[in-house]
Amino acid sequence: MVILLPGERLPFAATGTSVRKRAPYGYALPTTNHIESRNLPGSPAHETSWASPKHRKQRRNTLATYAFPIFGGLPVSAIDTALVMKCLDPIWHDKTETASRLRGRIEQVLDWAKVRGFREGGNPARWKGHLDKLLPAKNKIAKAIHHAALPYVEIGVFMAELARMEGIGARALEFAILTAARSGEVRGATWNEIDLNSCMWIEV
Numbered sequence: 001m002v003i004l005l006p007g008e009r010l011p012f013a014a015t016g017t018s019v020r021k022r023a024p025y026g027y028a029l030p031t032t033n034h035i036e037s038r039n040l041p042g043s044p045a046h047e048t049s050w051a052s053p054k055h056r057k058q059r060r061n062t063l064a065t066y067a068f069p070i071f072g073g074l075p076v077s078a079i080d081t082a083l084v085m086k087c088l089d090p091i092w093h094d095k096t097e098t099a100s101r102l103r104g105r106i107e108q109v110l111d112w113a114k115v116r117g118f119r120e121g122g123n124p125a126r127w128k129g130h131l132d133k134l135l136p137a138k139n140k141i142a143k144a145i146h147h148a149a150l151p152y153v154e155i156g157v158f159m160a161e162l163a164r165m166e167g168i169g170a171r172a173l174e175f176a177i178l179t180a181a182r183s184g185e186v187r188g189a190t191w192n193e194i195d196l197n198s199c200m201w202i203e204v
């Protein structure tokens with residue numbers, strides 16, 4: 001069930017009979033802003049609590065910048081395709097990646113709200129069979145630009161130059177190359193995972 005502080009009630013718009021409808025558990029219908037800001041159990045924000053503070057901030061900021069000004073104060077039951085499009089359409093072509101992530105985050109919030117009984121019907125932020133009929137696919141707008149790969153015959157010279165460089169960044173890159181590890185794994189590695197005697201990187 002939704003957990004509130006003592007004496008607290010979920011915010012809801014002050015006008016409109018449909019808005020005044022009581023939701024399950026005896027609470028008023030929550031807004032998207034409230035779902036995200038309170039980190040309610042089972043909500044998308046709660047489920048991503050394992051992510052880094054940077055990613056949590058990015059999630060919140062994306063919704064606060066583009067979604068909350070449009071429908072952040074409305075009950076989740078009132079959010080429809082027109083409101084979602086009002087968020088996405090202005091930035092879909094110019095900030096395609098941001099818009100795509102925003103769409104997914106709105107979809108997560110509304111899915112959570114439906115499962116909790118706060119809204120009914122389809123998800124207006126879903127892509128397949130819905131918004132894909134209104135917006136072009138992001139790969140048709142923004143082409144992925146990959147970094148050029150280093151020719152393998154030059155790796156010896158590169159590694160020698162890298163070894164002469166100082167700083168944790170150079171050592172991290174050297175470690176990533178030698179272990180073929182993902183950059184996130186290297187950045188998150190801790191000394192208790194490294195067995196120097198056996199020359200092994202272990203999972204703890």
